[in-house]
Amino acid sequence: RIGHKQDLSMAVQVYEDLDRFIRAAVESSNLNDMVIMIASDHGNIEDLSTGTHTENPVPTFIINNHIETLEWEKIFSLTDITPFVLKILLG
Numbered sequence: 001r002i003g004h005k006q007d008l009s010m011a012v013q014v015y016e017d018l019d020r021f022i023r024a025a026v027e028s029s030n031l032n033d034m035v036i037m038i039a040s041d042h043g044n045i046e047d048l049s050t051g052t053h054t055e056n057p058v059p060t061f062i063i064n065n066h067i068e069t070l071e072w073e074k075i076f077s078l079t080d081i082t083p084f085v086l087k088i089l090l091g
Helices: 008-027 078-090
Strands: 036-038 061-063
Touching: 008 036, 008 061, 036 078
Parallel strands: none
Antiparallel strands: 036 061
16 A cells, blocks of 8 residues: 555555564564565556555565475465465475
């Protein structure tokens, strides 16, 4: 929503809040047994010159102590997220 409003100061605040949230989540999690995954469905906040969705690639963050065992490199689009999560949950 912040990207749609094209407000740089609000966007910076959102990023700072998100940074603190992710840090707290990582520091309080057992990353041997947990996977933290952050993804978005589209771009927008990275280009405040437009109030619409961008077509830029959207990063996916996966945080885990055993990332080499996860097939994260198969994630190229939003449609790859569900199969990735199901593989983790169901083995």
